[in-house]
Every structure is written in structure tokens, then in C-alpha cells.
Amino acid sequence: MKDDKNMKKIKFGTVGYGGMGTYHVTGLIPAEEERMEVVGTYDIDEERQEVAKENGTYVYDSYNALLKDEEVEAVLIATPNDSHKDLAIQALEAGKHVVCEKPVTMDTEEFDAILEVAEAEGKVFMVHQNRRWDPDFLLVRDLYEERAMGDVFQIESRVHGANGIPGDWRHEKKHGGGMLLDWGIHLLDQILWMVDSPVEDVKTDLSYILGDEVDDGFTSYITFENGIRAIVEVGTTNFTTLPRWYVKGNKGTARIDDWDLNGEMVVATGTETEAKPSPIRAGVGLTKTMAPPVEGVTKKVDLPKPNVDQTSFYRNFFDVVRYDAEPIVKNEEVREVMTLIDEIFETLGK
Numbered sequence: 001m002k003d004d005k006n007m008k009k010i011k012f013g014t015v016g017y018g019g020m021g022t023y024h025v026t027g028l029i030p031a032e033e034e035r036m037e038v039v040g041t042y043d044i045d046e047e048r049q050e051v052a053k054e055n056g057t058y059v060y061d062s063y064n065a066l067l068k069d070e071e072v073e074a075v076l077i078a079t080p081n082d083s084h085k086d087l088a089i090q091a092l093e094a095g096k097h098v099v100c101e102k103p104v105t106m107d108t109e110e111f112d113a114i115l116e117v118a119e120a121e122g123k124v125f126m127v128h129q130n131r132r133w134d135p136d137f138l139l140v141r142d143l144y145e146e147r148a149m150g151d152v153f154q155i156e157s158r159v160h161g162a163n164g165i166p167g168d169w170r171h172e173k174k175h176g177g178g179m180l181l182d183w184g185i186h187l188l189d190q191i192l193w194m195v196d197s198p199v200e201d202v203k204t205d206l207s208y209i210l211g212d213e214v215d216d217g218f219t220s221y222i223t224f225e226n227g228i229r230a231i232v233e234v235g236t237t238n239f240t241t242l243p244r245w246y247v248k249g250n251k252g253t254a255r256i257d258d259w260d261l262n263g264e265m266v267v268a269t270g271t272e273t274e275a276k277p278s279p280i281r282a283g284v285g286l287t288k289t290m291a292p293p294v295e296g297v298t299k300k301v302d303l304p305k306p307n308v309d310q311t312s313f314y315r316n317f318f319d320v321v322r323y324d325a326e327p328i329v330k331n332e333e334v335r336e337v338m339t340l341i342d343e344i345f346e347t348l349g350k
């Protein structure tokens with residue numbers, strides 16, 4: 001164990017003091033106060049600058065001023081998606097390490113441009129794929145890895161809301177708006193990180209129900225080379241929702257309804273029996289196929305508590321910068337997701 005107390009704190013300058021930037025400055029970075037702190041922020045919008053000041057955060061009068069501050073060792077970027085590339089490259093060239101919000105960039109080409117500069121400058125660049133730490137995802141990943149349902153062959157991951165696309169820039173293509181680049185990044189990152197097999201095929205329907213120039217949701221059908229299939233879906237016009245996760249294995253099925261981990265798992269007991277399910281009335285018909293299994297052949301199992309790793313994103317970032325530790329969110333993984341999204345847009349001519 002290394003003694004973090006003797007290590008120099010990482011001092012952050014942050015850019016973008018909107019919804020997520022504020023959360024980093026007032027919540028996520030202070031949560032790791034032994035290892036890091038915010039020295040100041042910059043936002044292009046004067047109203048947001050005022051809010052930052054009211055919250056007690058020093059405000060730089062330009063991004064350049066932030067980058068020139070020698071006290072700042074790392075920059076957190078939480079601005080609209082189309083600005084990430086230039087802001088990241090400027091920060092790296094100014095000799096800063098960078099944490100960048102997702103989606104890292106508008107496409108893989110922009111991401112590669114950042115990686116080239118990070119490499120040349122010898123600086124750490126990490127993307128805030130924070131939903132790798134979501135308890136619902138960690139629970140599904142545990143069930144998958146522990147083969148709690150036997151061999152998983154289908155994973156369905158959905159987030160549904162009925163509030164449409166939020167905010168302003170998220171409605172515009174030039175800023176990298178739309179749900180595929182928003183929630184899609186998280187859900188695809190989770191699935192690709194969990195299933196240890198290359199993607200063989202992906203088909204996607206983008207939805208334009210709300211009449212925006214960007215997608216207000218989508219459904220992706222992914223086939224992995226190992227045969228596992230995934231359905232990944234984001235909806236913003238779903239007035240009632242489907243479960244957050246529905247996972248099928250050859251020995252069981254799990255349903256996780258929400259972020260509070262409500263749901264259930266039913267597994268085969270392996271009990272041998274000659275008995276056959278009795279037909280039931282179903283609607284106006286009769287069915288054996290959809291009748292409940294014979295008693296004892298399946299059992300309901302409590303969903304376990306997820307194995308939540310105490311290493312937060314920022315703690316890992318600290319270890320990467322100070323001790324050359326392995327990043328949990330690796331740039332090659334982020335690049336894989338970005339490439340998949342490029343392919344989806346390209347195939348659909350978007």
C-alpha cells in the first residue's frame with residue numbers, strides 16, 4: 001500500500017460550469033479531497049461564471065488564463081461535445097493532464113488527434129465513463145461473470161424516459177447532440193466492457209419522433225463473435241418503461257427493473273422430473289408452452305448485492321498520474337465505442 005497522505009494533491013482547473021461541470025467541482029472532486037482539489041474554473045457564459053463565484057469557486061477570465069496557471073496540474077473538460085477536442089489538445093499542449101467528459105469527441109478521428117498529442121506530451125488523458133461504476137451495471141456484470149444464469153446468451157439494456165431531449169445544444173448535430181452520443185455512449189461502453197468478445201455485427205434504428213435533427217433515442221442489435229446478442233435501447237418518449245436490464249442465460253433469467261436494483265432472478269434447479277406443465281387458460285386460448293414450469297424445476301433467487309469497487313474514477317485517475325497505475329477506463333476501450341458509433345452513423349448516412 002502506498003501512503004497517499006505524502007503524495008502531492010492533483011490541482012484541477014475545470015472548463016464548463018454547467019450541469020456536469022458543477023457536479024465535478026462541487027461533488028466528485030471534493031469527494032476525493034485527500035488526493036485532489038479544484039483551484040478554479042472557466043465557463044464561456046457569464047451567468048455560469050457568476051454561479052461558480054457564488055459557490056465559492058475561483059473563476060478565470062479566459063481558458064488561456066486557466067492553462068497558464070502553473071498551479072493547475074490537470075484539466076477537467078465538461079463542455080458540449082463538439083468543443084472537447086480543441087479544449088483537450090490545448091490543455092495537453094499546455095502540459096496538463098486531462099479528464100474529459102463523454103462522449104470523448106464527435107468521432108474517432110477527433111479522438112485520435114487528442115491521443116497523438118497526449119502521447120507526444122507524455123500526459124494522462126482519461127474519459128469520464130462513470131457509468132462503469134453504476135450498481136445496476138455491476139450487478140449484471142457479476143451475474144454474467146459468475147454464470148449465475150448459466151451461459152448468458154442475450155442481454156437487454158434499456159433506459160427509458162418521457163422528457164424528450166434535455167437542454168439546448170443536445171438538440172443540434174453540430175454540437176454532438178442526440179441520444180446515441182449521450183446515453184448511448186454509456187450503455188454501449190458497459191456492454192462492450194462486459195462482453196469479452198469482438199462485435200461481429202450491429203444494426204441500429206435511430207428514432208426521430210420529436211422532429212429534431214438529431215436522434216431522440218435508438219435501438220441497437222449487437223451480435224458478438226462468441227454468439228452473445230445484446231439489445232441496447234434509449235428512449236425519451238417512453239411514458240411507461242421497460243426494465244433497465246433483462247438478461248437470459250441457458251439456466252436462468254434476471255430482470256433488473258431500475259437503478260435501485262428492484263427485480264428478480266429465476267433459475268433452473270436442475271431437478272429431474274417426468275411431470276409436464278399442465279395447460280393453462282391464456283386469454284381466450286389454451287397453452288402448455290407458456291404455462292408455469294412444474295413446481296421445483298425453477299426457483300426464485302434474491303438478487304445479490306453488487307460487488308462495488310471502492311476505487312472511484314478519480315481515485316484511479318490519481319493512481320494513474322502519481323503511480324503509473326493502469327487506467328480503469330482505457331483509451332482503446334473508449335475508442336472501440338467511438339468507432340462503433342461512427343459505423344452506426346455511417347451505415348445510416350447520418
Ligand code: NAD
Nearest residue numbers: 016017018019020021043044045048078079081101102103
Ligand atoms: P451544460 O449545457 O449543462 O453545460 C455546458 C457548459 O459549458 C455551459 O455552462 C456552457 O456555457 C459551457 N461552455 C460551452 N462552451 C464552452 C467553452 N468553449 N469554454 C468554456 N465553457 C463552455 O451541459 P452538461 O450537461 O454539463 O454537459 C457537459 C458535458 O458533460 C457533455 O459532454 C456531456 O455529454 C457530459 N455529461 C456527462 C455526464 C456523465 O454522467 N458522465 C452527465 C451529463 C453530462
